[in-house]
Amino acid sequence: MELQLAIDLVNTEEAIQLVKEVEDHIDIVEIGTPVVINEGLGAVKAMKEAFPNLKVLADLKIMDAAGYEVMKASEAGADMITILGAAEDASIQGAVDEAKKQNKKILVDMIAVKDIESRAKELDELGVDYICVHTGYDLQAAGKNSFEDLKAIKRVVKNAKTAVAGGIKLETINEVVEAQPDLVIVGGGITGQDDKKGTAAKIQELIKQN
Numbered sequence: 341m342e343l344q345l346a347i348d349l350v351n352t353e354e355a356i357q358l359v360k361e362v363e364d365h366i367d368i369v370e371i372g373t374p375v376v377i378n379e380g381l382g383a384v385k386a387m388k389e390a391f392p393n394l395k396v397l398a399d400l401k402i403m404d405a406a407g408y409e410v411m412k413a414s415e416a417g418a419d420m421i422t423i424l425g426a427a428e429d430a431s432i433q434g435a436v437d438e439a440k441k442q443n444k445k446i447l448v449d450m451i452a453v454k455d456i457e458s459r460a461k462e463l464d465e466l467g468v469d470y471i472c473v474h475t476g477y478d479l480q481a482a483g484k485n486s487f488e489d490l491k492a493i494k495r496v497v498k499n500a501k502t503a504v505a506g507g508i509k510l511e512t513i514n515e516v517v518e519a520q521p522d523l524v525i526v527g528g529g530i531t532g533q534d535d536k537k538g539t540a541a542k543i544q545e546l547i548k549q550n
């Protein structure tokens with residue numbers, strides 16, 4: 341089980357400072373969608389240059405022109421790129437094919453997908469690397485989480501790795517770990533804490549026991 345730190349609400353310089361604090365306790369650093377919107381793929385490039393030993397995920401949440409966008413993110417140094425599960429199969433296939441060419445990984449974000457189980461099965465057959473259930477900020481505000489969705493995809497996904505994101509904190513990590521995802525994504529649960537390093541270390545310890 342791996343830990344991904346999601347960085348969303350800061351600029352590139354602040355993101356790099358954040359990662360310096362917790363780099364020993366994470367496997368993957370995510371350049372979040374708001375950062376990419378604000379600063380472009382330069383943020384991905386700067387992060388990879390600052391931390392060549394960490395995997396960098398570009399959270400582009402691709403919806404179309406997938407092959408091209410995966411190619412550009414790869415050129416910027418991303419090791420993993422996200423596409424939305426709601427995208428057309430042709431887009432998913434384009435992303436998968438380009439990622440294979442570039443030796444990168446595709447993570448599908450299932451945000452807003454209604455029939456999680458059926459879509460996860462289809463995506464698995466299309467050859468994506470990770471399928472991630474995700475409660476975005478706007479539904480987190482309404483008290484939702486993705487723990488049941490994680491159990492649902494675990495029932496049907498045979499080849500891809502499974503991941504979970506959205507409002508995960510030290511207080512809820514045990515429930516997440518019990519469902520045995522391959523990847524746990526934590527943003528505000530680490531970046532919003534006074535003791536970021538200590539919190540990341542505790543989350544990492546609980547994750548690595550599994």
Ligand SMILES: O=C([C@H](O)CO)[C@H](O)[C@H](O)COP(=O)(O)O
Pocket residue numbers: 346347348370372373374399475476477505506507508525526527528529
């Ligand atoms: O993908 C995300 C969100 O849509 C904003 O871009 C976050 O990175 C993801 O939700 C993880 O962050 P937390 O919910 O703060 O853990």
